[in-house]
Amino acid sequence: MDVNKVLDAKGLACPMPIVKTKKEMTTLEPGQVLEIQATDKGSTADLKAWSTSTGNHYLGTIEEGDILKHYLRKASAEEEKNETTHPDIVSLEELLNRIEGNETVTVLDVREPAEFAFGHIPGAINIPLGELEKRFEELNKEDHLHIVCRSGNRSDLAAQHLAEKGFQNVKNVVPGMKDWSGPVIKSH
Numbered sequence: 510m511d512v513n514k515v516l517d518a519k520g521l522a523c524p525m526p527i528v529k530t531k532k533e534m535t536t537l538e539p540g541q542v543l544e545i546q547a548t549d550k551g552s553t554a555d556l557k558a559w560s561t562s563t564g565n566h567y568l569g570t571i572e573e574g575d576i577l578k579h580y581l582r583k584a585s586a587e588e589e590k591n592e593t594t595h596p597d598i599v600s601l602e603e604l605l606n607r608i609e610g611n612e613t614v615t616v617l618d619v620r621e622p623a624e625f626a627f628g629h630i631p632g633a634i635n636i637p638l639g640e641l642e643k644r645f646e647e648l649n650k651e652d653h654l655h656i657v658c659r660s661g662n663r664s665d666l667a668a669q670h671l672a673e674k675g676f677q678n679v680k681n682v683v684p685g686m687k688d689w690s691g692p693v694i695k696s697h
Contacts, residue, residue: 510542510544510580511542512542512543512544512580513537513538513541513542513543514533514536514537514541514543514544515543515544515546516529516530516533516543516544516545516546517546518530518545518546518547518549518552519546519547519548519576520548521547521548521549522549522659523549523551523552523555523658523659523660523662523663524555524659524660524661524662526545526547526549526552526555526556527552527555527556527559527662529545530543530545530556530559530581531559533545534565534581534583537583538583539583539584539585539586539588540582540583540585541582541583542568542580542581542582542583543580543581543582543583544578544579544580545578545579545580545581546576546577546578546579547576547577547579548575548576548577549577550577550621550623551620551621551624551637551638551639551663552577552579553570553577553579553639554637554638554639554640554663555638555662555663555666556570556579556581557639558638558663558666558667558670559592559666560581562590562592562593562666562669563584563589563590563592564584564588564589564590565581565582565583565584565588565589566581566582566584566588567579567580567581568580568581568582593669594665594669594681595665595668595669595672595679595681597668597679597680597681598680598681598682598683599655599680599681599682599683600682600683601682601683601684601685601688601689601690601691604616604630604655604657604682604691605690605691607655608630608691609691612653613652613653614652614653614654614655615634615648615649615652615653615654615655616630616632616633616634616655616656616657616682617633617634617636617648617654617655617656617657617667618630618633618634618635618636618656618657618658618686619636619637619638619641619656619657619658619663619664619667620635620637620657620658620659620663620686621637622635622637624659624686625696626695626696627695628686628693628694628695629686629693629694629696630657630686630689630691630692630693630694631692631693631694633657634647634648636648638658638663638666638667641667641670641671642670645670645671645674648671648676650675650676650677651677651678652678653678653680654668654671654676654678654679654680655680655682656668656671656679656680656681656682657682657685657686657689658685658686659685659686659687660684660685660687661681661682661683661684661685662685664681664682664683664685665681665683667681668680668681
């Protein structure tokens with residue numbers, strides 16, 4: 510495959526592959542292709558969702574051993590969309606207060622199963638971002654959904670997607686599990 514630039518994001522965890530991709534895409538001309546080399550298994554879902562939210566084209570991913578080679582085509586000005594964020598956010602402290610105050614909240618963790626296993630909020634439901642399109646019907650549209658990931662990026666994309674699907678009570682929890690100080694269950 511002909512590519513115009515290669516971005517080395519090997520060894521980086523979310524959100525860094527997306528952060529570096531955003532920066533690198535600004536250096537490309539419309540129609541040019543960027544190859545992102547990553548080792549983070551969650552990067553596939555992250556890059557697909559980010560591409561959709563910006564109008565850039567996710568072309569696909571090729572696995573070569575432990576390396577994922579993602580291909581994105583830069584959108585033209587007519588195709589490009591301003592990157593949006595979910596407007597309804599909640600801090601980690603607010604979520605912890607709601608849980609400790611016995612409020613009825615549903616925590617949806619959109620990290621990969623391995624990330625979830627190494628520590629998650631008690632009672633959280635795990636549906637990785639890459640599976641959300643196929644599994645969103647497992648969620649109740651009436652629930653007050655609080656969506657978490659590692660840093661707040663994947664959860665933002667998930668919150669936007671669920672809102673588009675008609676979920677009314679969706680909140681993105683920021684900054685994410687990397688800064689969570691509440692109770693944690695490990696299931697590895």
